[in-house]
Amino acid sequence: MNISLHGKRAIVSGSTAGIGLAIAFGLAESGAEVVLNGRSKARVDAAVKQLRGKFPGVKVSGVVADLGTAEGAEKLFAKVPQADILVNNLGIFEPKGFFEISDEEWRNFFEVNVMSAVRLSRHYAPGMAERGWGRVLFLSSESAVQIPVEMVHYGTTKTALLAVSRGLAETLAGTGVTVNAVLPGPTRSEGVGEFFQKMAKEQGLSSDKMEANFIAEHRPTSLIKRLATVEEVASMVVYLASCQASATTGAALRVDGGVVRSIV
Template sequence: MNISLHGKRAIVSGSTAGIGLAIAAGLAEAGAEVVINGRTEGRVLQAIKHIQSKLPGAKLIGVAADLSTLDGASRLFARVTRADILVNNLGIFAPKAFFDISDEEWQHFFDVNVMSAVRLSRHYAPQMVTAQWGRVMFLSSESALQIPTEMVHYGTTKTALLAVSRGLAETLAGTGVTVNAVLPGPTRSEGVGSFFQQMAEEKGVGSEALERDFITENRPTSIIRRLATVEEVANMVVYLASRQASATTGAALRVDGGVVRAIA
């Protein structure tokens, strides 16, 4: 299968590191013009240099904006007026006991993980409908299906994204615009790597051993028995962005290494 996204413009929110950066690189490699987004100009420029070092001919646009806020989203809308592909990747996570999560933290998680995706989809999807072609994706998580007790607020926001994704897909039925959710499992992203490194230092063990123990103790249903790579997640997104994925919509596609014990 030869995936070509030449002539398409993609926006990837939260794409300066981890899964978002890998998705941006994958879309650029397929020929798309990609909008790189992060909260600071420095991080955005660093991400652009990283991609260009591997793909010298990549077409990239950098927009520094905090998309968890209306002001930040408005800044993106003013700079990038059109998109063919929208990947709502921006998200945060933080392990915390349920009884210690404040109202402010709940609201912050919803602003970052859910409302950023709602705002961007509400703005760009109508343009895709007019063009009779478009791709909208939401980065959810296996935690949407198996709410982690160590971060209930995170899992709840990821479940919300599944509802938004399916609802928007049905709203856009017959328009030529597909809408899907992607559910990564435990993935070796920058944030997760830092989390494991910190835990390893606190426990006085190696990070690789800690990762193996995490899978064994916390995700024992994993079939691949390891963390996924960010590139493995990005590959699914690149496919969904392609013309070849025209009949895939309203779906929640897992890249979880088999963690979720379900046939469908």
């Protein structure tokens, strides 16, 4: 399968590292113009430099904005008014017991993980519909269907994204715009890697042993018995952004290594 996204502009929120950066690489490799995003100018500039170095023939730009706020979203809209592909990747997570999660933390998780995607989709999807082609993608999680007891607030926001994704797909029926959610399982992203390194140090274990212990104890239903790579998740996103995926919409597609014990 030869995926070509030449002539398409893609925005990937939260894309200076991890899954977001891997998605940006995948889209750029397929020929799309890519707009990167992050809160730090240094990190955005570094990510832009990486992509330009790897794909010199592809147009790459970056927007420094905190998309977890309405003001940050407006900043992006002013710099990039239209897009053909929107990847709502921005998200935060933090292991924390339910009874320790404050109101402020609940609100912050919803602003960053849910409202960032709502605002961006609300702005960019109508233009896609007017042009008769577009792709809106939401990065949810297997935690959306198996709420982790150590991160109830995180899992809840990822469940909300599934509802938003399906609802928007229904709203855009027949327009040529597809809307889908991708559900990664435990993935070796920058944030997760740092989390495991911290825990490994505290427990006097190697990072590999810490990872193996996590899978065995917290995700024992994993069929691949390891963390996924960011590239494995990105490959699904790139496919869904392609013309080849034109009959896939309103769906929630898992890249979870079989963690969710379901045949559908």
